[in-house]
Amino acid sequence: MLSVHYIQKGLLFTKPASGDYCEQNLINNVLVRLKRSLSITLVHFYPLAGRFATKIEQNPKSHFVCVDCNNSPGAKFIHAAVDMSVYDIVSPTYVPLVVQAFFDHDRAINYEGHTRPLLSIQVTELIDEVFIGCSMNHVIADGTTFWHFFNTFSPVLERWFPEGNNGPLLILPFTHQDEFITRFETPHVLERILHFSAESIAKLKEKANTESNTTKTRRLPCEIVTRCTLAINNRSRLEPPLSPNYFANSFQTVTAMTTAGELLEHGLGWAAWKLNQAVVNHTDKSVRGFVKDWLQSPFVYQSSPHLYARSLIIGSSPRFNMYGNEFGLGKALTLRSGYGNKFDGKISPYPGRE
Template sequence: MMSTHYIQKGILYPLPENQDFSITTFLEDLKDSHSATLTHFHPLAARLDTVKQQNPTSFVVFINPDNSPGARFIHSAVNLKVADILTPVDVPLIVQSFFDHNKAIGYDGHGLSLLSVQVTESRMFWKKLVQWIPIRSGEILAIRSVNEDQFIDRPNPPFLKQRIFHFSSDSLLKLKDKVNSECNTTKISTLQSLSALVWRCVTRARRLPLEQETTCRMATENRKRLLPPLPDNYFSNSLHSLRATATAGRLLDCNIGWAAWRLHQAVVNHDDKVIKEFVDSWLKSPFVYTASRFFDASCIDIWGSPRFNIYGNTFGLGKGLAVRSGYANKFDGKVTVYPGREGGGSIDLEICLLPENMEAFESDEEFIGVVVTC
């Protein structure tokens, strides 16, 4: 993950109704909890380091405990209303300024903090945006290379439209029932059904040639699939990107159940054997994950999960109003899944597309039949 951006996630909070609320006291309390958290996740207070080895030439990248200047904590202010952030159809570009380490990639963790917390308050209406931004963390990465520039690739995506789409629990239940009915099964999940819908509608919006192969990738957790499973206190990520492929013509000619079943099979077939075979092949021929290596104009990539308890952290401010993200890791066809604010199985999708495709996508009749709000 040396060439991927820092993860940037933020939650918008309202002003507490308690009139005794003090921003100064709030910030001091947050700093204390930030420090206490780092005692449990102390690697995030350190920096990365690289050691060059010879015969063959390789670079070992690791978290250096001897270089631990700490994580960042930032307090900033902006002259905006909550409506300025939530009302526009497109997520406004100003949101990107609410996140530290803009455009930084993992490798920049040699000099930048691995974790940065930024609290941005709206001076106009005293709203708070609290952000927890962890880097994709790993233990040790060894890469065979002649020089470091060969395994660093800084993403440079084109201008994208970024929008949030809301799906109620009722609309998702109807979609899931329809998909399973078409496949004469009950095994296809809500997320697999929704992913199939987005895959089809984005493909249609892109107007791909019928013979063009298109791919839907879904990030999945490996922890419980391994035998034995990884322990709960395993610090790093363990993820895999599953995929289903089809020509654009086949994907659009068949019903949505056909697409969802292909995604379901990709999930079912991802087991301990597959994971370990991938790790073995990577050890024999290691590479650094880069956006340019894996993404093209015919794929969509789905990350996140409706199971993350995003709205469970109140920080004493009450329930968050909305989730937003920064510039990081955005590309044409990137889809991020969040739980809906009202809970109950509702889902929000953050979707990034080229401007010329977004209008067609959000006007797609199949998509409109499921989405509740845009």
């Protein structure tokens, strides 16, 4: 994950009522509490306070990346303000671009964790709300770890390696970062938040199970291959399973593939079955097989926006506890994310507030 973007997610909260205190004192009080909470949490999630360090060998050709927690200025805490209201953020049909400014590490790739913080918390004051955004390096954390941190529980920091490999996994056959780091600017795309009730989800599932029609929005030629790729958590797939609180980047992707013509011919229920099979087949054997193959032939994942333009990739998860931490501000109003890892065809499902 060295060549892709940081994870960027955040929550929008209502500002505390002023009462007998001036607003600035209230905000300062919130900031003091958040800084203290962050400091305590980092005692448990200490790798996030580090920086990447690299050791390069010429013979054999190798590029070894690790987390250095000793020679590091630590995580970053930012306080910002913008003259906007919650209405400006949630009422437009498409998510306004200003939301990207609510996060640190805009457009940064994970390899920049050598000089940038692996974790940044940005508190942005709006006229009537407070947005708490978190940017976390995707090399050492996945969505499960991200929300585990955000909800401030102590993690499990025991290391896990496959059989026959007792050392760090991230040893790459390169002697310079230019051999495996790429950057891409996503063409301008519109981002929209769609809300589904529990009843709507139930109806959609029923349609999938009764072979409903498939959306034809992109109007792809029948012979074009299209994919649906899902991010999938490895923790529960391993035997024995890893702890749900395992602190790491422990996920892969699974893919269902077909032609546009075949997809439209068979319908939505058939497509749902294809995805179900991809998930069912992601077993302990397939996870360990992937790791074994990676050790024999290491590679760095590269984003391919041109590929996604005729496919779908689904990240995040509605199973993550995204509203579990109130920060003393009550339950969050809604969730938004930054620029990172977005392109035509990307879908991020989140749980609803209720």
